[in-house]
Amino acid sequence: MSRRHRKPRPTAFAEQPRKNLPAAATALIANARNDITIPFFSGVLQNSDDTLLSQGGGKGLKIYDEIERDTHAGAMLEKRKGALISREWKVEAGGDRPIDKAAAELVREMIGALPFDQVCKGLLDATLKGYAVSEVVWGRDGARIKPVKIKSIDQRRFVFDTEWRPRLLTWTAMSEGIELPERKFIVHRVGVKGENPYGLGLGSRLFWPVLFKREGITFWLHFLEKFAGPTIVGKSPIGSLPEEQRKLLTTLQGAVTSSAIVVPMGTDAEFLEASRSGSVTYEQFLNYWDRQISIATTGETLTTQVGESGGNRALGEVHMEMLDMLADGDGDLLSGTLTEQLLQWIVDYNLPGAAVPKIWRERPKNAQAEAATKKSQAEASEATARAIRTVVSEAARFEDDDVAREYILSFDITQSLSDKTIDALVEARRTFGTAPAAPDPFVTDDPTFAASWLKKKA
Template sequence: MQPLDDTLLERGDGKGLKIYDEIERDTWAGSVLDKRKKQLTAREWRVEPANDPSARDIEAAAVVRQVFESLPFDRICEDLLDATLKGFAISEVVWARDGAGIWPQQIVAHDQRRFVFDEEWRPRLLTMANMYLGEELPERKFIVHRFGVKGNNPYGLGLGSSLFWPVLFKREGIAFWMLFLDKFAGPTVVGETPFGSLPEVDRKTIDALAGARTSSAILVPTGTNTKFLEASKSGSITYRDFLEYWDKQISIRVNGETLSTDIGSSGSRAAAETHADQLGLLVDGDSDLLSATLRDTLIRWIVEYNVPGARLPSVWRERPADAKAEAETRKAEAEAAAATNSALRDVLQIAAKLTDDAVARKLIVASGLVGDLDDDVIDALVTIRGDLREAPPVDPVPGVPTGVPGVTRAPVSVGAAPRLPGVTR
């Protein structure tokens, strides 16, 4: 099967995936690609047995965990993440026997250009004897990690397909910028010779003017007029703006944002943190994709060789906790819970004035504050609503300050005032 990458087919010029190696040579593109990889490999990895594990499932998870600890696991993952740029990555497992077990002694990454895929998506090795179809490879030997698989395309579709153009335009822009700087550093020298001068004189004049850019003095024939042609430009668009534009396009394509890499002159720390969260989402996707590949290949082979019959454990990398975000979330949840409790108390105080339990229950349910509660809890609220009646106002006791502990104020009974003659109430 052949790759379906239009950029690779149209611009490869026989180099194949090597054109994507040139993308990594760009300082900006290489750094943002490394950043996306390092964001993943910097996370702590965990191996957990299958759900509701048996003793054999737990043993399988322990075996896989032991194998990963004995290998440079982060480097292995980083090699496989090369698929993010090129669409697929291949690593070879070198097995070794140790006692009764069969373990991966080392895992070696290979150049993708050495492999093709058959109709079953199995890799085949290109050799001098078979440069088109490739040689068949043994099972349980090569880990294939794919990125951007769409349809029947075992080669995947990496970010290189879209990064090729901004990197190319940027490279060409730098070439023009260097030419522009060269013109500013040494202006063009113009020599005017008399009409009809001999070709030998013209050649000597040109040689003398060519050395004028680096010499402090020159000698030209009599009658030659010499002047400098200065480079000039107008407008506000510069080569720097052109290159920075493509740097931003590269960052957006790789990391989904720009401010976590370059905050610029108008950015802010809050905006940068928001953009960094977008990168975290992309890394989460890379992590899930890589975990699935390892589970279907390396983990499966280790378990089948050493703990046959056990269910496959899972491996993943945990996203680091954001303490500030968690604290803000807990604070918001606490404030929301307090507001809900206060509103529910107000509803119960109103319901306490209703003597019919059924009517009070309808009022409590209609408030919308008990939607997550079951019927037993709602019935309990109907029962205790009478305990939440508002206490009647108590007149202050003359001579006793408010809030004195141990002082119980008795309700003051006020009788009807005597009717005074001539006073209309």
């Protein structure tokens, strides 16, 4: 008897008539050619990054290189890249056919022959700038064609046409660039929205915190200069000639590093000490922007707040989990780029028709978290087993098998059991009902039983 009543499915389905598909449904209507948000539309698309447009000043992406020169921003960007690069990469066949497995083995061999970590690090420059471009140099190895070198190229040398194909800017084609061959340039994009093939990286958000921090340091240095030595005020007699005043000024300027000076009689010199009040400091101002840089880059602030708040282990674990999540996202995007471009090209050149393998970097396992999970699962399984035993034991009171079965199935804990298992429980219910229950370790006449039970559990 089945414990569930299901509506029988037909053994065959009538052939459905072919649906009409409008021609407009097969093409992209909202494309780059009619996109009103693209500035200065021409034969190539323009970068729509507002920060570049308003602050680039002719430098373009060069302003984002200045972000990496900031010690804290550069360290945070390297930390985010390193969180992904430090993981082991794996290749998985795209299908079960022999040719699919052969393609995976071929890709694994060719990728292993490259400085793959360096290749990935170059492409991850898109995290800051929105996109990154690397050129593949192909070579022959017997009957095979393989990538022998992959070099990262400065993004400023490329523009993209309306089909998102890269074009190389040269001295003879400074605006629209020249057409490039297929299967030659890998383009990795981050933060793509709409018809913007240039993506949108962290540079658009990090530019302002780094700029404000740099300006704050300038004011701080000026302030420290004022505190390092007092300002000397020289008072010359009324009617002094300009030439005499200039000589006095030169003398007083030399007094900054001298232990003694000589001034004409009648000249008065005073020292003005810099003073300030209040609790806000330049250091607090700079630390604030460091925290904003950390939040924007890695989603954490522990590295800049340990000295202030002391930090703690729980906060560190939360921040590490956040960094792992960001690395997972970066890895998924990079995996998609490499699979769709580099791996696809390797298969096309060597094993056309094979399913394209997948490549990714796997998050290292957390042994402590896995152990805690397994322990929780074991405890849950043990509790479920006890509950099922209690239900089946109670079902032994019913003589009719159908009634006992209905009683057992009325509890949610048995919903995951198969019909065969339910049948066995119904048949053996009286055995469950007469079997002695497991003793309670804390309700017994033996005073040493509880202690021994706890020892075994430990």
